[in-house]
């Protein structure tokens with residue numbers, strides 16, 4: 001595993017024109033990385049959209065993950081009705097989805113997420129949250145579940161960005177908030193193809209976790225440098241990975 005990582009790191013540096021890696025921060029996505037919330041998102045979206053007369057499947061929302069709510073609603077409206085969504089539709093559909101999500105979501109954290117965050121922090125690295133989510137029910141819980149990890153000025157949420165993932169904007173803003181970092185001074189932990197694309201477009205080394213039904217190949221194709229089966233796998237590999245992110249290649 002460490003050989004794969006070394007190889008990936010080497011080609012990352014080569015492709016992005018950096019001569020070394022100088023890790024200062026880890027940028028964490030939220031849904032499906034810190035919270036086991038994707039199944040509740042998928043169910044809430046599916047119910048919201050089908051009750052409004054849209055044709056969709058609950059699985060597709062795993063693939064839309066990372067988009068802003070407005071972008072997801074627009075995409076489905078274009079597909080189902082051949083027109084953009086009105087502002088009123090965006091507002092009411094997103095409100096309904098949020099209402100259902102708040103009802104279904106139980107706030108379960110991904111196993112080993114708290115341990116991983118504590119480890120990264122203990123290593124003297126900055127932890128930055130980069131999410132397309134504007135779900136207050138989860139954002140408000142962060143401090144409760146991951147005490148002392150994320151400060152409010154070190155978060156990028158739906159309220160900060162104009163373009164959601166797959167635009168690189170959220171991750172570029174994450175680098176800024178982490179302390180005006182360059183892409184080779186951070187890594188991203190993601191679970192969604194769109195999030196991986198965003199991180200990769202921002203030029204950041206990306207570790208994808210398969211915490212949902214998405215196949216590892218889909219995440220590799222989206223641009224993930226490494227794909228691991230769980231947060232626990234990353235936690236276990238971290239001691240081996242960290243020195244590699246700190247030394248010149």
Ligand code: MG
Pocket residue numbers: 029030031032033065066190191192195
């Ligand atoms: Mg996610």
